[in-house]
Amino acid sequence: MSNGTNSSFPNIMPQKLISYCIFWFSIFTMSTAFVAGASYSSNLRNDVTRSYIGKEFWPNPQMDWQLNEGRMEVMISKVGKTHDIHLLTHQLKPEQGSFSQSVQLSFKDVDPKKIKRAGFKFGVVGAMPEEYRSNLFLSSGFMAGVTSEGKLFGPGLISKSSLPASVLEDLHLILNVEHNEDHFVYKLEARKRSNQEKSSTIMFINKSVKLKRGLLGNLTLFADYAQKNHAATIPPDIQNFQTDVTFKNWEISGDKLNQNLDQTFGPILWTQYTLHRGIMKMTAQVAPMGKMNKERAHLELLKDGEWKRVQSSAIHEHASTAHFRIENWNSQKGIPYRVVFKDGDSIGEWKGTIRKDPKDKDTIKLAAMSCMKDGAFPNHFLQQNVIAQDPDILFFAGDQLYEGNGGFGIVRAKKLADVPRASLNYLQKYWIFGWSFRDAMKDRPSVVIPDDHDVYHGNIWGLGGGPVPEGGSKGSDGGYEMHAEWVRMVERTQVSNLPDPYDPTPVLQDIGVYYTDFNYGGISMAVIEDRKFKSGPAQAVDKKTHKGRVDHVRDPNLDPMVLDKPGLHLLGDRQEKFLEEWAGDFRDASMKAILSQSPFCAVATHHGGGNENNILIADLDSNGWPQSGRNRAIELARKGHAVMIHGDQHLATVVHHGVDEWNDAGFSFAGAGIYNGYPRLWAPKEAGKNRRPNSPVYTGDFLDGFHNKINVWAAANRMDKQFPEKIKDGPLTMLDKLNNTASGYGIVKFHKNQQEITFESWPIYEEMSSDLPRYQTHKGWPITVSVDQQYNRKPIGYLPAIKMKQKNFIVRVSKENSGELVYARRVNGKSFRPKVFEKGSYLVEAGLPGAWKSFKNQKIN
Secondary structure, eight states: OOOEEEESSTTSSOHHHHHHHHHHHHHHHHHHTTOOSEEEEOOOOSSOEESOOOTTEEEETGGGEEEETTEEEEOOBSSBSOOEEEEEEEEEOSSOEEEEEEEEEEEOSOBTTBOEEEEEEEEEEOSSTTSGGGGSSSOEEEEEEEETTSOEEETTEEOSSOOOTTGGGSEEEEEEEEEETTEEEEEEEEEEEOTTSOEEEEEEEEEEEEOSSOOOEEEEEEEEESSGGGOBOOOSSTTOOOOOEEEEEEEEEETTEEEOTTOOOOSEEEEEEEEETTEEEEEEEEOOOOTTOOOOEEEEEEETTEEEEEEEEOOOTTTOEEEEEESSOOTTSOEEEEEEEEETTEEEEEEEEEOOOOTTOSEEEEEEEOOBOGGGTTOHHHHHHHHHHOOSEEEEOSOSOOTTGGGBOOOOOOSGGGHHHHHHHHHHHHHHHHHHHHHHHTTSOEEEOOOTGGGTOSSOOOGGGOBOOTTOOTTTTOOBOSOHHHHHHHHHHHHTTSOOOSSOOOOGGGOOOOOEEEEETTEEEEEOOTTTTOOOGGGTSOTTTOOSOTTEEOOTTSOGGGGOOTTOOSSHHHHHHHHHHHHTOOTTOSEEEEEOSSOSSOOOSEESSSSGGGBOSEETTSTTOSHHHHHHHHHHHHHTTEEEEEOOSSSEEEEEEESSSTTSSOEEEEOOOSBOOSOEEOOOSSOOBSOOTTOOTTOEEEEOTTOOEEEEEEEEOOHHHHOGGGSOSSOOOHHHHHHHTTOOEEEEEEETTTTEEEEEEEOOOSSOOSOGGGSOOSTTOOEEEESGGGGOOOOSEEOOOEEOSSSSEEEEEEETTTOOEEEEEEEOSSEEOOEESSOSOEEEEEEETTEEEEEEEEOOO
C-alpha cells in the first residue's frame, strides 16, 4: 500500500499523484465503509457546563476538560502532561480487522507562533495492554490529527499542504484503519461542513505502517501543543476555563472493536462505610457535577424485595461527596443498598451490602494496605487477592495517592480562590485509589486515613493543624502548606464515613479531627492521627548548623537523645487523653488495636537503595521521634493490651516494642505497600541480639536510630534493591515488578477465643482462590502473638486472684489514690490474677458494664 496526501485545493500535488490517491481511496473506502462489529456514538448532555463529561469517559487530566452544552472542551495546561480523553466501553482487540473514527473539532484562540494539535490516538497501551484501565495514563499509542496551522498528520507522515483557517473552526475529521498481521494502513480525512450539516472531503493522508508489536488498546481524542513549553499556566479561578480545542459527535465502528458497556466510571464512583454501635455512616464519591448542580444522591435499602429510599444528600461542591448517617441500624443482618443519582435522563447507581456485624465470629480478619503508586493501576491482582481473603474490615493506612499519580502534576491552593481547581486536581488522583478497591469496599466496612502524600506533602509534621510558619518551610518547620479548606476537602473524601470523632473540636485553621473508636466484630479499634499534632524537625534541629536535610540524621556520632527536647509532640495531649480513656473501655470488645499511619519506631536502615550511601541513622519523619511522645504512645497502647497496625514505610515489618526494657510493651505490624515506590530496607550491619531460634540475623533486639528499644521479628525487604542480581533477565511481568519490590498487603487475624493475634504479610498472586493454604506469605510470616504479650512488662508481684461465676469478663486495674489506669483487658476464663509493676494500693474492677464488682485496696500478696 502506498503513502500519500490529498487535497481538493488545486496546485498542491501533481495530477498523477492525485489520481493515484483517488484510486487508493476508492479501494480503501470499499474495505472499511461498511465494517460489521461494535459501534459507538457520543450522546452528551447539552444543557450543562461541568467537569464531568460522562460515565464512559476518562479525561486526562479531569481538571483540564469540561462538558459545555454538548461539547467536550479541553484546556491545554502545563499541569497536564497529556491531554486526552479515553473511551472506556470500547477497545481495539489484538486480532486483525478494521475500524473507523470520526469527530467534529474546532481550534480556539489560535496563535500562529504556538502550534496546537488535535485528533485521535489509537492502540493506546500502558503497562498491561489488555487491561483497559492500565492504558488510561502512563501510556502511548499512535496519533493522527490536524494542527492549528491546518496540516494533517499521522504515524510517519505530515501533509505538505494546509487546510484554510476557516475550516479549522468546524472540522470533520475521519480516521480509517485496517490492521493486517504485521502492519496497518490508515487514512485520515478532513472534511468541511456545509449549511445542510453534510460534509465534503477537502484533504486526506494515508500510509502503511509496520508494527513492532500488535495493534490493541484504547481509543482516545487528544489535544496538545507541538512544543510542550507552549502550554499555558493554569488559571487559578476554576470559572476561567480557557478552551483550546472542542470535540463533539465522536463516532467509532468496526470489527476490530471490543465492546463492554459495563466498563464505566460514574456518576456514583464508589462508597465507603462503617458500622459502629448501631450507627451506619457512608460516604459516596460522586463525579464532579459542578457548582450549579442541584441534584441529590439518594441511599436506598432493599427491604421485602423492594428498594426503599431512606436518605438523600447534597453533593459537596469541592469534595464531590454525598454523606449518609443512619442511627439505630439493625446490625444483626446484612442489608443490600444502592446509591442512586439522576444525571439528565439517566440514573446512575452503585450497589453493595452493609454486612451484619460479625461479633459472633471467633476470628475477625482485617486487611491492611497503604502507599499506592499508580504503576500497577487498576491493582486488579491485589484487589482480587484481598477479596479472596474475604476480610471483615479494610484498613487503608495512608498515601492512597502520590503527587505524580495519574500522569499529571499538582495544583497548589495558597488561598481560598485556589481551592476549587486544586480540589479537582486531587480528586482524580483519589479516584485511581477508589477505582482500584471499590469492589472490595462496597461490601465491607473500610477505614481510610490520609497520610502526608494525600495532602501533597512528602513528609508532614502537622503542628496541631497550623500552617507552615512564616519564613519557614514545610520540609523542616512543619505545618500544612495547602489552604485549610482544601485540607478539609481531603479529609471529607477519606474519613467522613468513620464513626464520630471522640472530641470534634477543630484544631488550628479550623481543620477537623477524626481520631475515634471503631468497634466492629468485637474488636475495638482506635483510629488515630499520628501526623496532625506532631512537632516539626526545626524544633529539635538547628537548621543553620545541621548538614543536609533537617529531618535526616546521617552522623553516627550524634546522640539522638538531644533531639528529644521538652515540649515536643507526637500524638498531642488530646489524642493521649482519648487513648487513656479508650484503653479502659472494653464494652462489646474482646480485643483492641490501634490503627495509624506509621509505626512508633524507625525501622528502616536504608533510604533510596541498598548501598552504603543510602544508610540513614534516623528519620524524623518516623514515629520513633520525638522519643518521649513515642514512649507515651506505646505505654497507652499496652494499657489496653492493643496491637498496633500501620502502613507508610513501603516495608512490611513486625516489631515488639520496648520502653524501659526490650519487649516490655506490645507489637506493631506495618503492612507492605500496595505498589512500593521510594525504597526502604531493614538491613542492619550487626546481627540482632536475643533472636528467636532459626531467625535471620536482621531480626532480634536493636536500638533504632533514636535509641528506641525494638525487637524486629520480621521484615520483607525488596529484592530489586537488596539482591538485584537475583532478578531474572528479560521482560518482567507486572506481578514480577510488584513482588520484586516486596509490594503486597497485610492480614491481621484476631482470634477472640484464644486471645491471640496473627500477622500475615502477603505477596501478590495472579489469581488467588479461596483455598488459602495453597499460597505462601512473605518469608518470616505468619507470626502469632498473644494478648498477654501486648503488656509484656515484668511484674514485681500479683494482686489477689479475681474469681467470677461466668467466663468472659472485663478487668480494669487502677491506682487507688490517683485513679490512673494501669491496664484493662478481656478475660475469657472465670479467674484472673492481676499483675502489677510497683508497690501500692490498687482498685480492681471486674465484670461487665452495669454489673461491675469492685475490689478496693488491693495489694501485692
